[in-house]
Amino acid sequence: MEQAIVSGLILGSIYAIIAQGYYITYITTNTLNFGQGDFLMLGALLGLTSIGMLAAAGVPVYLSLILAIAIVIIIKSVLGILLEQVAIKPLRHFFSIGWILSTVAVSIIIRNIAMLIWGRNVIPFPSPLGEKVIRIGTIGIAPHEIFAAISAVVIMALLFFFLKKSLLGKALSAVAFNKDAASLMGINPRFMALFSFALSSALAGIGGILVGPITNTAFYMGAGLGLKAFAVAIIGGLESPGGILVGGLLLGVLEQLVALWDSSFKDASAYVLILIVLAVMPQGLFGARRKEKF
Amino acid sequence: MRRKIGRKGLLLAIFFVIALLVAGCGPKLDQGSSQPASSSSSSSGSSSSPSSSEGTSGTSIEGGEFVLGMAISLSGGTAKYGEAAKRGVEMAIEEFNASGGYNGKKAVLKLYDDEAKPEKSVEVVQRLITQDKAVAIVGPANSGNAKAHIKFTQEAKVPEVIPVATGTAITQTYAGEEKNYIFRIAPFDSGQVGTMLKWAVEEKGFKKLALLHDTTGYGQGGKEDVLKQLKENYNLEPAVIESFQVGDPSMEPQLTKIKNANVDAIIFYGLAPEVAVYLKSRDKIGYYPITVASWAMGDPTVKELVGDLVNKNLYFVQSFTIDQSDKAKAFHEKVVAKYGEDIFPIATAQGYDSAKVILSAIKKVGLDSEKIRDAIENMTDFDGVTSAGAQPFSKDNHEALTKDNMFLATYKDGVIAKP
Numbered sequence: 001m002e003q004a005i006v007s008g009l010i011l012g013s014i015y016a017i018i019a020q021g022y023y024i025t026y027i028t029t030n031t032l033n034f035g036q037g038d039f040l041m042l043g044a045l046l047g048l049t050s051i052g053m054l055a056a057a058g059v060p061v062y063l064s065l066i067l068a069i070a071i072v073i074i075i076k077s078v079l080g081i082l083l084e085q086v087a088i089k090p091l092r093h094f095f096s097i098g099w100i101l102s103t104v105a106v107s108i109i110i111r112n113i114a115m116l117i118w119g120r121n122v123i124p125f126p127s128p129l130g131e132k133v134i135r136i137g138t139i140g141i142a143p144h145e146i147f148a149a150i151s152a153v154v155i156m157a158l159l160f161f162f163l164k165k166s167l168l169g170k171a172l173s174a175v176a177f178n179k180d181a182a183s184l185m186g187i188n189p190r191f192m193a194l195f196s197f198a199l200s201s202a203l204a205g206i207g208g209i210l211v212g213p214i215t216n217t218a219f220y221m222g223a224g225l226g227l228k229a230f231a232v233a234i235i236g237g238l239e240s241p242g243g244i245l246v247g248g249l250l251l252g253v254l255e256q257l258v259a260l261w262d263s264s265f266k267d268a269s270a271y272v273l274i275l276i277v278l279a280v281m282p283q284g285l286f287g288a289r290r291k292e293k294f
Numbered sequence: 295m296r297r298k299i300g301r302k303g304l305l306l307a308i309f310f311v312i313a314l315l316v317a318g319c320g321p322k323l324d325q326g327s328s329q330p331a332s333s334s335s336s337s338s339g340s341s342s343s344p345s346s347s348e349g350t351s352g353t354s355i356e357g358g359e360f361v362l363g364m365a366i367s368l369s370g371g372t373a374k375y376g377e378a379a380k381r382g383v384e385m386a387i388e389e390f391n392a393s394g395g396y397n398g399k400k401a402v403l404k405l406y407d408d409e410a411k412p413e414k415s416v417e418v419v420q421r422l423i424t425q426d427k428a429v430a431i432v433g434p435a436n437s438g439n440a441k442a443h444i445k446f447t448q449e450a451k452v453p454e455v456i457p458v459a460t461g462t463a464i465t466q467t468y469a470g471e472e473k474n475y476i477f478r479i480a481p482f483d484s485g486q487v488g489t490m491l492k493w494a495v496e497e498k499g500f501k502k503l504a505l506l507h508d509t510t511g512y513g514q515g516g517k518e519d520v521l522k523q524l525k526e527n528y529n530l531e532p533a534v535i536e537s538f539q540v541g542d543p544s545m546e547p548q549l550t551k552i553k554n555a556n557v558d559a560i561i562f563y564g565l566a567p568e569v570a571v572y573l574k575s576r577d578k579i580g581y582y583p584i585t586v587a588s589w590a591m592g593d594p595t596v597k598e599l600v601g602d603l604v605n606k607n608l609y610f611v612q613s614f615t616i617d618q619s620d621k622a623k624a625f626h627e628k629v630v631a632k633y634g635e636d637i638f639p640i641a642t643a644q645g646y647d648s649a650k651v652i653l654s655a656i657k658k659v660g661l662d663s664e665k666i667r668d669a670i671e672n673m674t675d676f677d678g679v680t681s682a683g684a685q686p687f688s689k690d691n692h693e694a695l696t697k698d699n700m701f702l703a704t705y706k707d708g709v710i711a712k713p
Contacts, residue, residue, distance in 0.1 A: 216570065
């Protein structure tokens with residue numbers, strides 16, 4: 001039971017960090033990248049390759065982990081910008097929901113390219129922090145899991161402060177609130193859209209490095225995670241970063257507890273939770289309540 | 295603002311559509327196969343050009359040559375099985391040619407990569423039969439591929455010996471025909487289950503068993519076999535039955551439940567990546583029950599993924615271990631001498647035996663495919679490196695490895711050995 005809750009919290013914090021990627025682009029551009037899961041997979045594989053190369057070059061373990069994260073952030077930011085330019089911007093103007101299919105298309109392309117580069121097998125992703133399980137009472141936790149959970153919370157805290165306190169973050173929110181007014185105030189909405197996609201994609205990349213050593217790393221790993229993260233975003237409320245964190249932890253724990261009862265219902269539980277939440281609170285657990293105007 | 299709210303309803307609808315779409319893009323495992331088959335993505339760019347094995351295609355000497363065909367996966371999820379089996383076949387051919395071939399005629403290996411895809415497998419097997427005029431074929435690694443193409447080998451009356459694919463039905467498809475051209479030297483699924491249960495229930499006397507299986511065709515098939523054979527042979531039922539999905543990051547809840555049920559042993563039915571997750575979860579909760587599994591647990595991928603965790607209380611089906619006999623040890627050393635390492639000893643051994651049974655038949659009856667088939671079926675003096683017997687096949691039995699000569703092996707210091 002305790003073990004299930006701890007595993008659920010760790011898993012949930014990872015769901016939440018991926019889901020923040022949906023949040024960022026949704027509030028600024030009203031679009032999101034349905035391929036977030038595959039961006040995560042790419043982050044994991046790029047991270048794995050760069051850690052391997054750095055370690056082979058004799059870089060110390062912790063430094064190579066930090067460098068790998070930096071490399072992944074840079075590559076993924078560029079990819080995020082490309083995604084916005086290629087798959088979202090051209091389609092938003094003349095067909096308002098075309099971007100949905102185009103982001104899915106990009107994700108499938110990425111998945112296939114990853115398959116060609118890294119092959120179809122599951123690749124070992126040994127955590128740079130070692131595999132020795134830490135035992136607290138009856139609960140066992142791998143060091144990487146602690147690292148992942150702490151990083152997830154820290155990243156989300158930073159993100160929150162960035163959006164609420166910094167000028168750039170406020171500018172992002174301003175564009176989201178009213179694009180025309182924001183651009184009259186001297187904010188460049190194009191830049192903000194690109195920036196939000198870069199940020200979102202980088203978050204997915206970091207998520208990949210965090211999740212890689214915990215799950216099996218392979219070209220197909222992203223699909224399920226991306227979907228769960230989307231469920232988290234919907235449950236928590238797409239416009240509330242705090243709600244996404246709570247939603248993530250809730251879903252992670254719920255899944256593990258359901259599996260404890262009957263493992264065949266584990267995945268179904270996530271989607272049952274979405275249906276219940278949306279039936280009772282259509283804006284998500286923490287989404288702002290608004291009256292629908294007709 | 296209204297626009298935003300309307301969009302959220304739309305998003306939800308799209309979410310479910312995409313859920314379906316994405317679910318269809320995950321890894322697919324073919325029914326009854328013992329290995330992950332190709333993914334459903336079809337844009338694989340790997341070339342399909344045939345690769346004739348270099349070392350064996352020697353310069354043509356008087357007496358000429360004949361073609362032994364092989365269609366197996368050298369890319370895709372089962373690439374490791376394919377590569378290992380290929381090495382075994384090459385070694386068998388080398389020995390055959392060194393001993394003079396058949397009346398001076400040398401065997402040449404014609405090898406195609408079926409990319410672990412059934413449609414590709416059908417294509418290359420047809421090419422082997424019609425274009426390359428292979429006198430016999432060493433078959434695939436994936437059960438789905440075997441099921442897709444055996445129709446063609448059977449109809450063309452070309453004997454096929456399968457070194458890896460384990461789906462039970464494959465060799466029985468044409469059992470009713472006058473002549474069944476499909477043979478196998480690999481542990482077939484329901485025979486593996488028989489071996490597992492015989493060891494756990496008869497030899498060890500375990501009565502309280504848990505079953506942990508994946509939800510793909512492989513695990514479901516295994517579950518049915520386990521339940522059926524437990525009931526029929528021992529009148530038992532598992533105390534706990536739990537499942538897991540491919541891609542699940544942890545099996546801790548399932549294992550906790552099994553731990554609380556206090557069972558004697560766990561029967562595990564899943565493929566290498568999931569075996570790795572299982573072993574990590576075991577380590578996490580500090581619970582190391584005796585685990586009985588199919589040969590998928592002996593896949594070297596498992597050891598690559600989890601390292602030393604393989605050494606604790608794992609027992610799984612094998613037909614070959616390096617330490618089973620001096621002959622096996624000598625074979626292993628030959629593989630290491632030729633290729634530098636023995637990447638997957640059991641698959642190499644089964645590949646070797648599959649080619650050897652064909653070549654021994656050719657020594658006796660020549661190059662007529664139908665006669666080769668008869669000679670394989672009636673062979674009584676087979677001398678292989680796996681645990682296959684001197685008379686591997688008979689009219690009613692096209693499985694060289696059965697409950698009687700498969701056995702359970704375990705990891706000792708990271709090497710698969712007899713317990």
